Amino acid sequence: MRVTNLNPADTIGASAWLVETGGHTMLLDAGTHPGTEGREGLPSYSQVADADVEAIALSHCHHDHCGSLPVALRHFPRARVLMTEPSHFIVERVLHNSVNVMKRQRVEKDIRDYPLYSHEEIDELSYLFQGFKYGHVEPWGAFAREGESPTLSFHHAGHVLGSAGIRVAHEKESLFYTGDVCFHDQTLLPKADFDGLKADVLILETTRGNTETPEGFTRDKEAKRFLDAIRAGLDRNAGVLVPVFALGRTQEVLGMIALAMQRGDLRKQPVYIGGLGRVFTEIYDLVSGRAPNRRPDLNLRDALDLRVLERKELNKIKLDGSLFVITAGMMSEHTLAHELAVRMAPVERHSIHFVGYAAPDTPAGKLRAAARGEAFHFSESGGELTRHCEMNCFDLSAHADRDELVDFAVRLNPRTILLGHGEPEARDWMEQTLRDRLPKLIIHQPAPGEAVEV
Ligand SMILES: [Zn+2]
Numbered sequence: 001m002r003v004t005n006l007n008p009a010d011t012i013g014a015s016a017w018l019v020e021t022g023g024h025t026m027l028l029d030a031g032t033h034p035g036t037e038g039r040e041g042l043p044s045y046s047q048v049a050d051a052d053v054e055a056i057a058l059s060h061c062h063h064d065h066c067g068s069l070p071v072a073l074r075h076f077p078r079a080r081v082l083m084t085e086p087s088h089f090i091v092e093r094v095l096h097n098s099v100n101v102m103k104r105q106r107v108e109k110d111i112r113d114y115p116l117y118s119h120e121e122i123d124e125l126s127y128l129f130q131g132f133k134y135g136h137v138e139p140w141g142a143f144a145r146e147g148e149s150p151t152l153s154f155h156h157a158g159h160v161l162g163s164a165g166i167r168v169a170h171e172k173e174s175l176f177y178t179g180d181v182c183f184h185d186q187t188l189l190p191k192a193d194f195d196g197l198k199a200d201v202l203i204l205e206t207t208r209g210n211t212e213t214p215e216g217f218t219r220d221k222e223a224k225r226f227l228d229a230i231r232a233g234l235d236r237n238a239g240v241l242v243p244v245f246a247l248g249r250t251q252e253v254l255g256m257i258a259l260a261m262q263r264g265d266l267r268k269q270p271v272y273i274g275g276l277g278r279v280f281t282e283i284y285d286l287v288s289g290r291a292p293n294r295r296p297d298l299n300l301r302d303a304l305d306l307r308v309l310e311r312k313e314l315n316k317i318k319l320d321g322s323l324f325v326i327t328a329g330m331m332s333e334h335t336l337a338h339e340l341a342v343r344m345a346p347v348e349r350h351s352i353h354f355v356g357y358a359a360p361d362t363p364a365g366k367l368r369a370a371a372r373g374e375a376f377h378f379s380e381s382g383g384e385l386t387r388h389c390e391m392n393c394f395d396l397s398a399h400a401d402r403d404e405l406v407d408f409a410v411r412l413n414p415r416t417i418l419l420g421h422g423e424p425e426a427r428d429w430m431e432q433t434l435r436d437r438l439p440k441l442i443i444h445q446p447a448p449g450e451a452v453e454v
């Protein structure tokens, strides 16, 4: 087997791994780099222009894993696209939204490369997309080739709806790719189910490799602290803003709020969400019975009074006593969360609560770093802000802790591990820790564009 890292960056970047096994070729994920604009954020597809890719398998529908799918299909036009059944419900919505965002950025930031693909292109390609049940073993090699086709199967990864680790097997060789994985239960999604898997080669995500979990930390305690903070804000008639990603975080936060309202821990009141958040919430409700789910009985739209906040209402909406669970998580310019933060940050009474990662150079990252009462540069359109509002960060991550990742690798006990999807320090910590635990293990940190014989 030969594996090539097509991520253009040495960081989390854009996931894309080319896997060659016994004359067959597959691409695992086709992402875009969230912090890089234009073509720079694309995986290095042209480097493997000669590859005859027969299948593209998607681990889940976040942009860093599927955002360049139409571009990948231009390079590899014979490939079909395989994913889990829930991801099949989601993927086209994510890609169409990407086109809208890129079109807006073309105007606002003068990025001439954008959009990298069009709505029409997505519609024309969609017949190639196929959804599979978890655990189903699917041959993916072209029929004309000699010998048995390699197979793949998807395994519940507990990260967002539809997320999967992907196992690729061919003759005596097998590879397992974790995608983004969560080894603890969230409110709606149960933890990953990778039990009983075997693989010679493991591609392991390392997002939280440089995050140490504090002694005594539990997600339940953290969720309670989060809900207490929301209640305290609403009790003093503050505006409460929770900036979130539309897919995954939005539904997990809504699930926490819905259950707290049912218990009587939060008073019932409308929750404002974004348009895209509403789309994915509907999909969560729709497929909750068909995918692993801890609360199949909880229908978010029935349980909550959800109101979609329209852009035109943004400047008129009453902030006092209102609860906003709004995109985007990084508070990128011109998003609803960005515009609300501009109004809320200078006012002492209001609260902003972060529940996930925000890159330091994004508006959300800068706001998180700003001390109370200190002026800071928020963004080009938002200008200087002084934060007077309350601000909290909660660790409600949908990624596995680093110790859980190491424990999983030790249980799987592969011959070779490739470390990816993390910052260099995160991968280094993982490599060091794994070397101590599994002295015979071969470990690679493939550089951008590097191919490794495994
Ligand atoms: Zn993800």
Ligand SMILES: [Zn+2]
Pocket (backbone or CB within 6 Å): 062, 064, 065, 180, 421
């Ligand atoms: Zn990711």
